[in-house]
Amino acid sequence: MALAPTATLGPSLDLSPEHEMIRQTAREFAQKEIAPIAAHFDETGEFPAETIRKMGALGLMGIEIPEEYGGAGLDTLSYVLALEEICKADAAHGTIMSVNNSLFCYGVYRFGSEAQKQKHLRAVASGKAIGAYSLTEPMSGSDAGTMRSRAVREGDVYVINGRKSWVTSAPVAEYIVLFSMTDPDRQHRGITAFLIDTKLPGFVLGKKEPKLGIRASATSEIVFEDYRCPAECRLGEEGEGFKIAMSVLDAGRIGIASQALGIAEAAYEASLAYAREREAFGQKIGQFQGIGFKLADMKTRIEASRLLIYQAALAKQRSKETGSRFTLEACMAKLFASETAMFCAHAAVQIHGGLGYSKELPVERYFRDAKITEIYEGTSEIQRMVIARQELGIK
Numbered sequence: 001m002a003l004a005p006t007a008t009l010g011p012s013l014d015l016s017p018e019h020e021m022i023r024q025t026a027r028e029f030a031q032k033e034i035a036p037i038a039a040h041f042d043e044t045g046e047f048p049a050e051t052i053r054k055m056g057a058l059g060l061m062g063i064e065i066p067e068e069y070g071g072a073g074l075d076t077l078s079y080v081l082a083l084e085e086i087c088k089a090d091a092a093h094g095t096i097m098s099v100n101n102s103l104f105c106y107g108v109y110r111f112g113s114e115a116q117k118q119k120h121l122r123a124v125a126s127g128k129a130i131g132a133y134s135l136t137e138p139m140s141g142s143d144a145g146t147m148r149s150r151a152v153r154e155g156d157v158y159v160i161n162g163r164k165s166w167v168t169s170a171p172v173a174e175y176i177v178l179f180s181m182t183d184p185d186r187q188h189r190g191i192t193a194f195l196i197d198t199k200l201p202g203f204v205l206g207k208k209e210p211k212l213g214i215r216a217s218a219t220s221e222i223v224f225e226d227y228r229c230p231a232e233c234r235l236g237e238e239g240e241g242f243k244i245a246m247s248v249l250d251a252g253r254i255g256i257a258s259q260a261l262g263i264a265e266a267a268y269e270a271s272l273a274y275a276r277e278r279e280a281f282g283q284k285i286g287q288f289q290g291i292g293f294k295l296a297d298m299k300t301r302i303e304a305s306r307l308l309i310y311q312a313a314l315a316k317q318r319s320k321e322t323g324s325r326f327t328l329e330a331c332m333a334k335l336f337a338s339e340t341a342m343f344c345a346h347a348a349v350q351i352h353g354g355l356g357y358s359k360e361l362p363v364e365r366y367f368r369d370a371k372i373t374e375i376y377e378g379t380s381e382i383q384r385m386v387i388a389r390q391e392l393g394i395k
């Protein structure tokens with residue numbers, strides 16, 4: 001049974017030669033250009049502008065966006081394959097890539113006007129500018145409908161005031177998809193989306209978020225002080241913001257699942273190699289059941305994550321034709337893959353012993369980077385809530 005024109009499912013998932021080529025191209029770039037510099041950028045917290053620029057030139061910053069809007073014109077499976085490879089080398093590069101592709105480009109392509117696509121999307125999808133997405137506020141995270149920032153219409157502008165937090169890429173972004181309240185009485189139905197130009201007056205960078213992991217991705221608060229957003233930069237209609245935010249997060253969650261898979265694989269491969277060579281008590285440590293069983297569980301969870309991610313990617317691809325939602329598939333992939341990343345990174349540190357705790361190896365970085373995948377773009381608790389609601393038919 002053919003599931004999609006671009007992929008087939010056999011006993012193992014057989015990718016088309018085109019998809020294999022995309023994976024190989026991303027892998028070679030990631031291992032040659034990103035893996036050697038990952039520790040430095042993790043240590044310093046600098047933004048890796050040069051490698052991100054090269055990723056843009058390779059088409060990795062707008063993979064699914066049609067070429068006429070500056071993207072690479074590829075499918076969702078291509079996106080998850082490429083992202084997984086980038087994250088295997090460095091999850092922080094993957095965060096920047098994922099936000100650009102899923103949280104910015106996908107939303108503007110799906111909900112933007114032709115003029116917005118020409119202006120905002122083309123620049124970001126081609127990698128010439130960085131895009132960001134801003135939903136969270138200091139007092140509104142999982143309960144995203146309760147935001148306090150306000151956008152008030154005055155003639156042909158919206159005057160925006162308020163503080164948003166945890167905005168990935170905010171310090172380097174040229175454009176941000178912002179969600180703000182236009183009609184507080186209508187609660188989540190009073191939220192509206194805007195395309196923010198960070199060069200305009202009234203946009204102020206707030207404190208940098210001091211993070212445990214993915215340290216090379218720039219994350220900060222942003223503050224709006226009487227920012228005047230032209231009405232033509234409203235994304236969608238007034239009051240449609242919450243649905244836009246949620247639909248875009250469905251896409252984003254597939255990206256985070258792919259990021260988690262990349263981290264899990266990196267942790268697993270390092271562990272496998274170490275278990276084959278390190279000796280204790282007169283034998284390779286992989287021969288001890290305590291290590292072998294860990295490797296078996298890691299491998300099994302990784303392959304199960306991969307299948308959930310590919311299923312979600314195919315569902316998203318189908319949605320481009322049918323308009324159907326892929327919320328369930330995206331949440332299941334993110335939930336399982338992120339918990340797999342944490343499981344594998346935790347096991348990898350343990351298998352490596354003292355070396356796993358040392359900055360001389362990347363294993364401790366995988367451990368720090370893995371944790372965020374269980375938190376951002378919806379915590380594991382939120383994923384379980386959404387999956388349960390979908391299954392129960394509550395929403």
Ligand code: COS
Nearest residue numbers: 135141142143144145243246247250327376377378382395
């Ligand atoms: N796609 C389209 N529409 C969606 C949707 C989706 N994935 N999820 C919800 N909606 C719609 C619902 O259909 C409902 O529509 P109506 O207004 O017509 O009834 C509306 O949005 C509100 O949905 P719901 O009642 O489920 O909202 P809740 O306030 O209960 O919250 C959760 C829903 C918890 C799922 C949502 O707030 C969420 O995902 N929170 C996590 C936010 C997050 O991931 N933050 C991280 C930001 S990025 S770092």
